[in-house]
Amino acid sequence: MKPFQFLAGVxxxxxxxxxxxxxxxxEDRGATSFVMPDHLxxxxxxVPYLAAVxxxxxxxxxxxxxxxxxxxxxxVLAADLASLDVLSEGRLDVAIGAGWNEPEYAAIGLPFAPSxxxxxxxxxxxxxxxxCFGPEPFSFAGExxxxxxxxxxxxxxxxxxxxxxxxxxxxxxxxxxxREADIVGLAPRILSxxxxxxxxxxxxxxxxxxGWVRQAAGGRFADLAFNVYSSQWPIVVTDxxxxxxxxxxxxxxxxxxxxxxxxxxxxxxxxxLGSIERFVEKFSELRERLGISSFLVGDLEDxxxxxxxxxxx
Numbered sequence: 017m018k019p020f021q022f023l024a025g026v027x028x029x030x031x032x033x034x035x036x037x038x039x040x041x042x043e044d045r046g047a048t049s050f051v052m053p054d055h056l057x058x059x060x061x062x063v064p065y066l067a068a069v070x071x072x073x074x075x076x077x078x079x080x081x082x083x084x085x086x087x088x089x090x091x092v093l094a095a096d097l098a099s100l101d102v103l104s105e106g107r108l109d110v111a112i113g114a115g116w117n118e119p120e121y122a123a124i125g126l127p128f129a130p131s132x133x134x135x136x137x138x139x140x141x142x143x144x145x146x147x148c149f150g151p152e153p154f155s156f157a158g159e160x161x162x163x164x165x166x167x168x169x170x171x172x173x174x175x176x177x178x179x180x181x182x183x184x185x186x187x188x189x190x191x192x193x194x195r196e197a198d199i200v201g202l203a204p205r206i207l208s209x210x211x212x213x214x215x216x217x218x219x220x221x222x223x224x225x226x227g228w229v230r231q232a233a234g235g236r237f238a239d240l241a242f243n244v245y246s247s248q249w250p251i252v253v254t255d256x257x258x259x260x261x262x263x264x265x266x267x268x269x270x271x272x273x274x275x276x277x278x279x280x281x282x283x284x285x286x287x288x289l290g291s292i293e294r295f296v297e298k299f300s301e302l303r304e305r306l307g308i309s310s311f312l313v314g315d316l317e318d319x320x321x322x323x324x325x326x327x328x329x
Contacts, residue, residue, distance in 0.1 A: 017303055018241050021048040021310040022323045023081060029060055036072030038315070043076045045320050046327025049109065051081035051312070056120045063096050070104035079109040081245075081312060082183045082201060086115040086126065086134065090141035091166060094148030098172045106173035109199070110145065111181035114138040114189055116206050135188045136160065142180070142196050149177055181243065185216055187228050194232035199241045199310060202226070204248070204286060214274040217247055217286035219306075226306060244302070245312035246288040253318050257282060257290045264289070288319070295322040 024047040026038050039050050050069045052062040062080040069078050078100065083093065101108040114134040115121070121128040129137070140158040147154040148168025156163040172178050182193035183201025193200040202225055205216035215221055222244075230237050249264050261281040269275045281287055285302055288295070299322065302308040313319040 018307075018309040020299065020303065020326045020329060021241070021243075022046065022319075022327060023049045023051045023079070023243070023245075023310065023312045024314065024316050024323075025051045025081070025312075026315060027053065027059055029058070032068055032072070035065075035068055039069050039073050039076060042316055043073050045316055046323045047076065047313075047316065048310075048327070049077040049079055051079045051111070054080045054083045054087065055117060056123060063100065066100055066108075067103055070100065070107060075107075077107045077109055078104055079111045079181065082111040082113040082181065084115040084117075084120075085112055085138045085141045086121070086129075090144035090161060091148055091163060091168065093141075094145045094168050095170075097145065097178065098149060098168065098170045101172040101174055101178055102170050108172070108174070109179045109181055111183065111199075111201065112138065112142065112145075113183045113201070113203075131186065132188065135184075135186070135192065138182075138189070139192050139196075142182070142192070146177060183243070185225070187225075190225055190228050191232035194229040194236065194240070197240070199243055200229055201243045201245075202285065202308070203245075211272060212248060214248065214268045214272050214276055217284050218276065218280045219283040219285065222285045222306060222308075241310055242306070242308040243310035243312065244285045244308055246314075247286040249287055249289070251288040251314060251318045252290075253292060253295075254289065255291050257294060260289045261287075288313075292321050292325075295319060296325050299326060 024042040026035055052060055052065045054062050066078040097110055118128045137160045140160050144156055144161050144163055147156060149172050153165045153167040155165055179198040181199035181201050182197035183203050184190055185203040185205035202222055204212045207213050252260050254260050261278050264281050265276055
């Protein structure tokens with residue numbers, strides 16, 4: 017089994033001094049990485065945030081969670097990412113997805129293409145980014161990007177390449193992750209109207225997604241790591257697990273019309289509920305039975321004791 021990886025972060029704007037204090041505290045508690053989402057919301061932009069974290073810590077890896085491919089040209093993004101890898105002395109992970117939050121696109125007049133187009137664009141972008149990281153000029157002619165004898169600089173510290181995390185909830189994106197990523201981010205499936213399909217956060221749905229990855233990855237599968245994060249409900253540390261599960265069931269039914277069972281909620285890899293002992297048990301079970309070893313745990317206010325217990329194991 018792969019060692020546990022815990023991704024922490026500070027998601028609201030703050031001073032560099034406070035950011036450094038909180039990042040170093042997470043580092044001391046055993047967090048593996050410090051991350052920042054990539055949204056046009058009240059938050060930091062990921063690149064300067066990650067540069068600051070790199071400068072203010074010694075061991076933490078840094079990553080977006082995850083970059084929206086549609087917001088930047090991949091050759092420009094590759095230069096930013098390689099710069100972060102150099103500045104951090106090789107502590108960057110490249111985490112990227114196809115983009116999903118349609119209101120952000122509308123707010124800046126960016127066309128929101130069908131999912132198959134965004135997924136195809138993501139696949140080409142990964143090829144371009146990896147090409148920019150390579151040792152010599154490269155060319156690429158795709159449907160969405162054209163690169164002509166471009167030599168990307170700077171070159172990353174990590175060789176032969178920076179680890180990639182590719183996240184998604186649909187089969188096409190997960191099959192792309194199986195072929196191109198080192199870490200596969202398992203996400204809920206987004207329906208039309210930006211609605212999450214509650215059935216896609218269950219244990220059974222997660223097993224199905226991992227099966228898609230296994231089939232597409234072939235001989236790479238044993239080398240892949242899997243990541244999950246809390247979705248549709250905040251992280252709740254409680255001794256009343258079943259009572260909290262019933263709250264989730266009621267809220268999801270009202271929001272989506274779908275009613276999960278109590279056990280589906282309790283077992284869901286995307287619902288982080290229960291006592292500290294329950295979290296230790298659940299994360300261990302997810303790793304043992306599904307191979308999920310990477311968890312986004314936020315600011316550690318709630319799950320710090322869990323990270324301290326499991327970090328390094």
